[in-house]
Amino acid sequence: AQTVTQSQPEMSVQEAETVTLSCTYDTSESDYYLFWYKQPPSRQMILVIRQEAYKQQNATENRFSVNFQKAAKSFSLKISDSQLGDAAMYFCAYRRNTGNQFYFGTGTSLTVIP
Amino acid sequence: EAGVVQSPRYKIIEKKQPVAFWCNPISGHNTLYWYLQNLGQGPELLIRYENEEAVDDSQLPKDRFSAERLKGVDSTLKIQPAELGDSAVYLCASSVSGMGETQYFGPGTRLLVL
Numbered sequence: 001a002q003t004v005t006q007s008q009p010e011m012s013v014q015e016a017e018t019v020t021l022s023c024t025y026d027t028s029e030s031d032y033y034l035f036w037y038k039q040p041p042s043r044q045m046i047l048v049i050r051q052e053a054y055k056q057q058n059a060t061e062n063r064f065s066v067n068f069q070k071a072a073k074s075f076s077l078k079i080s081d082s083q084l085g086d087a088a089m090y091f092c093a094y095r096r097n098t099g100n101q102f103y104f105g106t107g108t109s110l111t112v113i114p
Numbered sequence: 115e116a117g118v119v120q121s122p123r124y125k126i127i128e129k130k131q132p133v134a135f136w137c138n139p140i141s142g143h144n145t146l147y148w149y150l151q152n153l154g155q156g157p158e159l160l161i162r163y164e165n166e167e168a169v170d171d172s173q174l175p176k177d178r179f180s181a182e183r184l185k186g187v188d189s190t191l192k193i194q195p196a197e198l199g200d201s202a203v204y205l206c207a208s209s210v211s212g213m214g215e216t217q218y219f220g221p222g223t224r225l226l227v228l
Contacts, residue, residue, distance in 0.1 A: 035217075037219075044220075044222070046219075047216055047217075091156050093217075095217075100162065100215075101159070101162070102217055107155070109154075
C-alpha cells in the first residue's frame with residue numbers, strides 16, 4: 001500500500017526567507033505522480049505544484065520548487081522569498097499512474113513570521 | 115471555469131439527526147471524490163466515483179453513511195443518524211480520468227454535531 005509521510009507537523013519561516021517542507025512516500029511502482037497542495041485557513045485546498053515521476057527535472061512554479069529524489073522516495077517543497085500569504089497547511093500527495101486514487105500525508109503547518 | 119461547488123458551507127445539527135451534503139464537480143470531470151478531514155489531519159477518502167459508479171467505497175461507514183451520483187455529475191453524501199464523532203470537514207474533489215490528472219477540491223462543508 002502506498003503511504004505518504006510528512007515528518008514536520010509544524011514549520012516556521014521569516015518573511016522573505018526560504019523554507020523546505022519534507023515528504024517521503026512508499027511505493028513499489030515506477031510511474032506515479034506527486035503533488036503539493038496548500039490549504040489556507042479558509043479550507044480551500046489548492047494545487048501548488050505537481051511532479052511526474054518519469055521526469056528527472058524538478059518541477060518549479062514561480063517561488064515554489066521541488067527536490068524530487070526518486071531513489072530515496074523523497075519529494076520536498078521549497079518556498080523561496082516566503083510571503084505572509086504562504087501561511088497554510090501543506091499536504092503532500094501521491095497518485096498512482098493507473099487508477100485515480102490519491103494518498104495524502106498528514107500535513108505541515110507553515111507559519112510565516114513578519 | 116467554475117470550480118468544484120459544495121453546499122452548505124457550514125452545518126450544525128444535533129446528534130441522531132440526518133444531514134446531507136451536495137457537490138457539483140468541475141464540468142467534464144468524471145471522477146468525483148468525497149473526503150473526510152479532521153482538524154489538523156490530511157483528507158481521508160470516503161468514496162470515489164467514476165461517472166455514476168462507486169469504484170472505491172471501502173472506507174465509507176455504510177451503517178450510517180450513503181452517497182449517490184445518479185447521473186454521473188453532481189453527488190450527495192448523507193449521514194443518518196449523525197454522531198458526535200462525525201464533526202469534521204467534508205471535502206469534495208474532482209478530476210478527469212487519466213494518467214496523472216490533477217485533483218481539484220471544493221471549499222468543503224464544515225459539520226458540527228452537538
